[in-house]
Amino acid sequence: MTLPRPDYRETRLENGLTIVTEAMPHVATVALGVWIGAGARDEAEGEHGLSHLLEHMAFKGTERRSAQAIAEDIENVGGDINAATSVEYTCYTARVLGEDTALALDVLGDILTASTFDPTELERERGVILQEIAAVEDAPDDLVGDLFVETAYPGQPLGRPILGRPETVSAFTPDALRGFVATHYRPERMVIVAAGAVDHDVVVDAAHRFYGVTPAGSGPIAPPATYRGGEKRLQRKHEQVNLMLGLPGRSFRDEDYYATQLFAQVLGGSISSRLWQEVREKRGLAYSVDAFHWPFSDTGVFGIGAGFAEGDAKAFMDVAIDTLRETAETLTEVELARAKAQVKVGLLAALETPGGRIERLARQILAWGRIVPMHELVERVEAVDVEATRAAGRALLTGAPTLAAIGPLKTLPKYAAIAGRLRG
Known part of the structure; x- marks a missing residue:
């Protein structure tokens, strides 16, 4: 089987942050994102659902942009922006034309380093997530998956639903969000990736601008999980x-x-x-x-x-x-x-x-x-x-x-x- 030869470039900053790009000929758009090697299983006992709430709050305003400005800055150039939380990682992604790579990286860097976690926005988004949790309860084909993992890994972070529980989600504060970012969003557990019509130097420049001065470190590692059944x-x-x-x-x-x-x-x-x-x-x-x-x-x-x-x-x-x-x-x-x-x-x-x-x-x-x-x-x-x-x-x-x-x-x-x- 003959496989295409990819055009990768990789740079690692002194603090451990990794940047990888892959140029794709004949592609006009670029997909890019920041991945953090921390997700639901990295949450402490009182933090159940915090990583998912943090993903939601990332788009609710920064020191330079309102929630509306975040959406408009990306959509004015035809792009889109999204985020996702899993058991072992969290990602923040965007897709734009190649010529708008710097703008997209600026927005992503802004929300990851300067989010304000406004209390009013937090209360509003908390309500959205509580509805999301309720929706799972009403969908047996979704709920059975949560029950399955919880039963396989009882009493362990890996077995807890990513969305959290109503009692934990209702208790989170802006300081809890800031604390989770400070603890887990560390350079050695982060990677910035872009593919498509991408200029590697533009991505590296943005990485230096937003994360270059962040002290090296990987943060705590999630405890091992043990299957029980x-x-x-x-x-x-x-x-x-x-x-x-x-x-x-x-x-x-x-x-x-x-x-x-x-x-x-x-x-x-x-x-x-x-x-x-x-x-x-x-x-x-x-x-x-x-x-x-x-x-x-x-x-x-x-x-x-x-x-x-x-x-x-x-x-x-x-x-x-x-x-x-x-x-x-x-x-x-x-x-x-x-x-x-x-x-x-x-x-x-x-x-x-x-x-x-x-x-x-x-x-x-x-x-x-x-x-x-x-x-x-x-x-x-x-x-x-x-x-x-x-x-x-x-x-x-x-x-x-x-x-x-x-x-x-x-x-x-x-x-x-x-x-x-x-x-x-």
Whole structure:
């Protein structure tokens, strides 16, 4: 496979801040952003939901710009601006024409270094997030995901919902926001990335201007997470059961990471997968069913997700678990080749837009401290053989299960019975 040769440039400031750009010929726009290696799992006990609130408050005014001015400065040149919070990082991004790169970097630098966290704006945005939390409670297919992770990692920051809880969100102050920024938004845990019609020197100049005088430092590191497993059932009068069944997965640093990803793809990553064919096509037990593997820096969780009628609960569980066990023993060369092709398409499709490229580059710098060439990733996928993929599936089955379910649950098998069937 012949892969395009990327045009990367990388600069690291004396304080540890990394800047990476990738020029893309024939592209008129630039996607750029600031990634911080701190997210929901970096929050202390009383800070649950703070990183997400901080992301919201970033656009609510700075010492130089009002909230309206932030929006207008970007949109006057046809651009857009956004932010996102995950378990392990937070990012602030923009997309503009290449000629407006300096403006976009000025706006991002302004909101990250000079936000005022006005109390009136804070109160307003607090209300928005409380509505967001309430919306999840009303959406069982979203809520079951929060319950699933919380059950897999009980009593740990990794297991807490990113949005926070009403009681914590209601208590946050402007000083709490400033304190989180001062503690975690440190140069050695930050990377500025831009791709498209980009001038590397323009990006470096902005980095020097906004962050060059910030003292070196990485801030505290989140405590290690430990998968536990268990069950959480919410009996509700819904039309169907929303369920996730999980097992301990792998960190993206683990040597079995790629084999586990490929196993999940074979099991339930597409409509040709075993789960889809057995559950949906042959038996009609669920409208959709999938298998997934969520890796983190020091742990991971594997799972199966579906929605089905109450009367099909036992049949679904029997078929899903039997299919999981059988796949771990009989996965074929043809299935693995198909999964590899699907994974490679997913990897390469991310290269087709500037936005996809900056996310990939930022995550790699935060995770590995270097850009991982695409050919290296493809080689790692190709190196996985059938026996390694089967072994990854068998290894999953040695862990304690996690069960999260919402809806009419009277016919759903007991946890002990599910665990016993998984063990065989």
